[in-house]
Amino acid sequence: MLHSVTVRGFKSIQELDHFELRNLNVLVGANGSGKSNLLSLFGLMAHLMEQRLQAWIDQDGGVDGVLFGGRNRTTRVDVDLGFGDFGYGFTLVPAGSYLAFSREEINNCGDPLNLGSGHYEAILPTRPDHELAGYTAEEVAGWRPYYFQDVGRFAHTQELRDNSVLKLDGSNLASFLHLPREKHPDHFSLILDTVRLANLFHVRFGQRVSFQWAYQPEVVGKDRPRHSP
Numbered sequence: 001m002l003h004s005v006t007v008r009g010f011k012s013i014q015e016l017d018h019f020e021l022r023n024l025n026v027l028v029g030a031n032g033s034g035k036s037n038l039l040s041l042f043g044l045m046a047h048l049m050e051q052r053l054q055a056w057i058d059q060d061g062g063v064d065g066v067l068f069g070g071r072n073r074t075t076r077v078d079v080d081l082g083f084g085d086f087g088y089g090f091t092l093v094p095a096g097s098y099l100a101f102s103r104e105e106i107n108n109c110g111d112p113l114n115l116g117s118g119h120y121e122a123i124l125p126t127r128p129d130h131e132l133a134g135y136t137a138e139e140v141a142g143w144r145p146y147y148f149q150d151v152g153r154f155a156h157t158q159e160l161r162d163n164s165v166l167k168l169d170g171s172n173l174a175s176f177l178h179l180p181r182e183k184h185p186d187h188f189s190l191i192l193d194t195v196r197l198a199n200l201f202h203v204r205f206g207q208r209v210s211f212q213w214a215y216q217p218e219v220v221g222k223d224r225p226r227h228s229p
């Protein structure tokens with residue numbers, strides 16, 4: 001599990017050192033204080049793991065939008081993420097309209113393993129043959145940002161077979177939850193317990209959400225998230 005985030009020179013985050021994460025973390029802050037910017041680091045990570053980092057930069061404000069205060073103010077983005085005794089870190093520097101890796105490394109119990117420099121797309125996801133890189137890539141690929149604030153938009157019939165990967169916008173949430181509910185009740189109740197944990201903090205979506213699955217001949221799941229008091 002991701003337990004520590006260090007990020008420097010990224011969007012409005014000049015420096016965040018060893019920010020500790022637990023099972024549930026709530027970010028509270030004024031408008032414009034940088035909550036979404038911090039979460040967008042995980043959008044960057046998801047694209048990095050799909051070798052689409054440059055496309056993400058392009059869509060997310062370009063080099064000047066990603067560097068703190070633009071390239072006139074900041075010349076590098078540093079990211080170091082810790083999980084257990086391991087870590088993954090990289091430095092990105094401007095190279096024309098791209099950000100290139102000047103460092104990419106895995107941290108193995110304090111011992112860095114250099115993956116290379118001068119490249120534009122991450123090396124980590126390309127080394128499944130390497131035991132440590134493969135293990136790290138699997139972990140990092142699990143850090144994905146999901147936005148569930150508006151699942152009501154998807155309260156329509158969902159394709160039950162569309163359940164292999166939960167989509168980032170939650171649009172196949174009902175299909176995805178159907179399998180654990182039917183086949184893995186322990187996991188399903190863990191999910192419910194986690195949602196209830198969020199309720200303790202009165203997170204806005206945090207009223208009880210229930211799903212209904214309606215069966216039709218061609219295995220179609222009907223999802224209707226409801227908010228009940």
Ligand SMILES: Nc1ncnc2c1ncn2[C@@H]1O[C@H](COP(=O)(O)OP(=O)(O)OP(=O)(O)O)[C@@H](O)[C@H]1O
Pocket residue numbers: 010011012013029030031032033034035036037038064065066067068069070
């Ligand atoms: N590259 C950058 N350098 C410096 N500041 C930046 C950069 N990119 C964005 N910002 C600043 O980040 C701020 C927006 O931060 P963010 O969207 O993360 O806030 P938030 O805490 O999510 O706010 P809200 O509660 O309104 O959602 C803006 O003031 C914007 O100017």
Ligand SMILES: [Mg+2]
Pocket residue numbers: 035036037
């Ligand atoms: Mg925001």
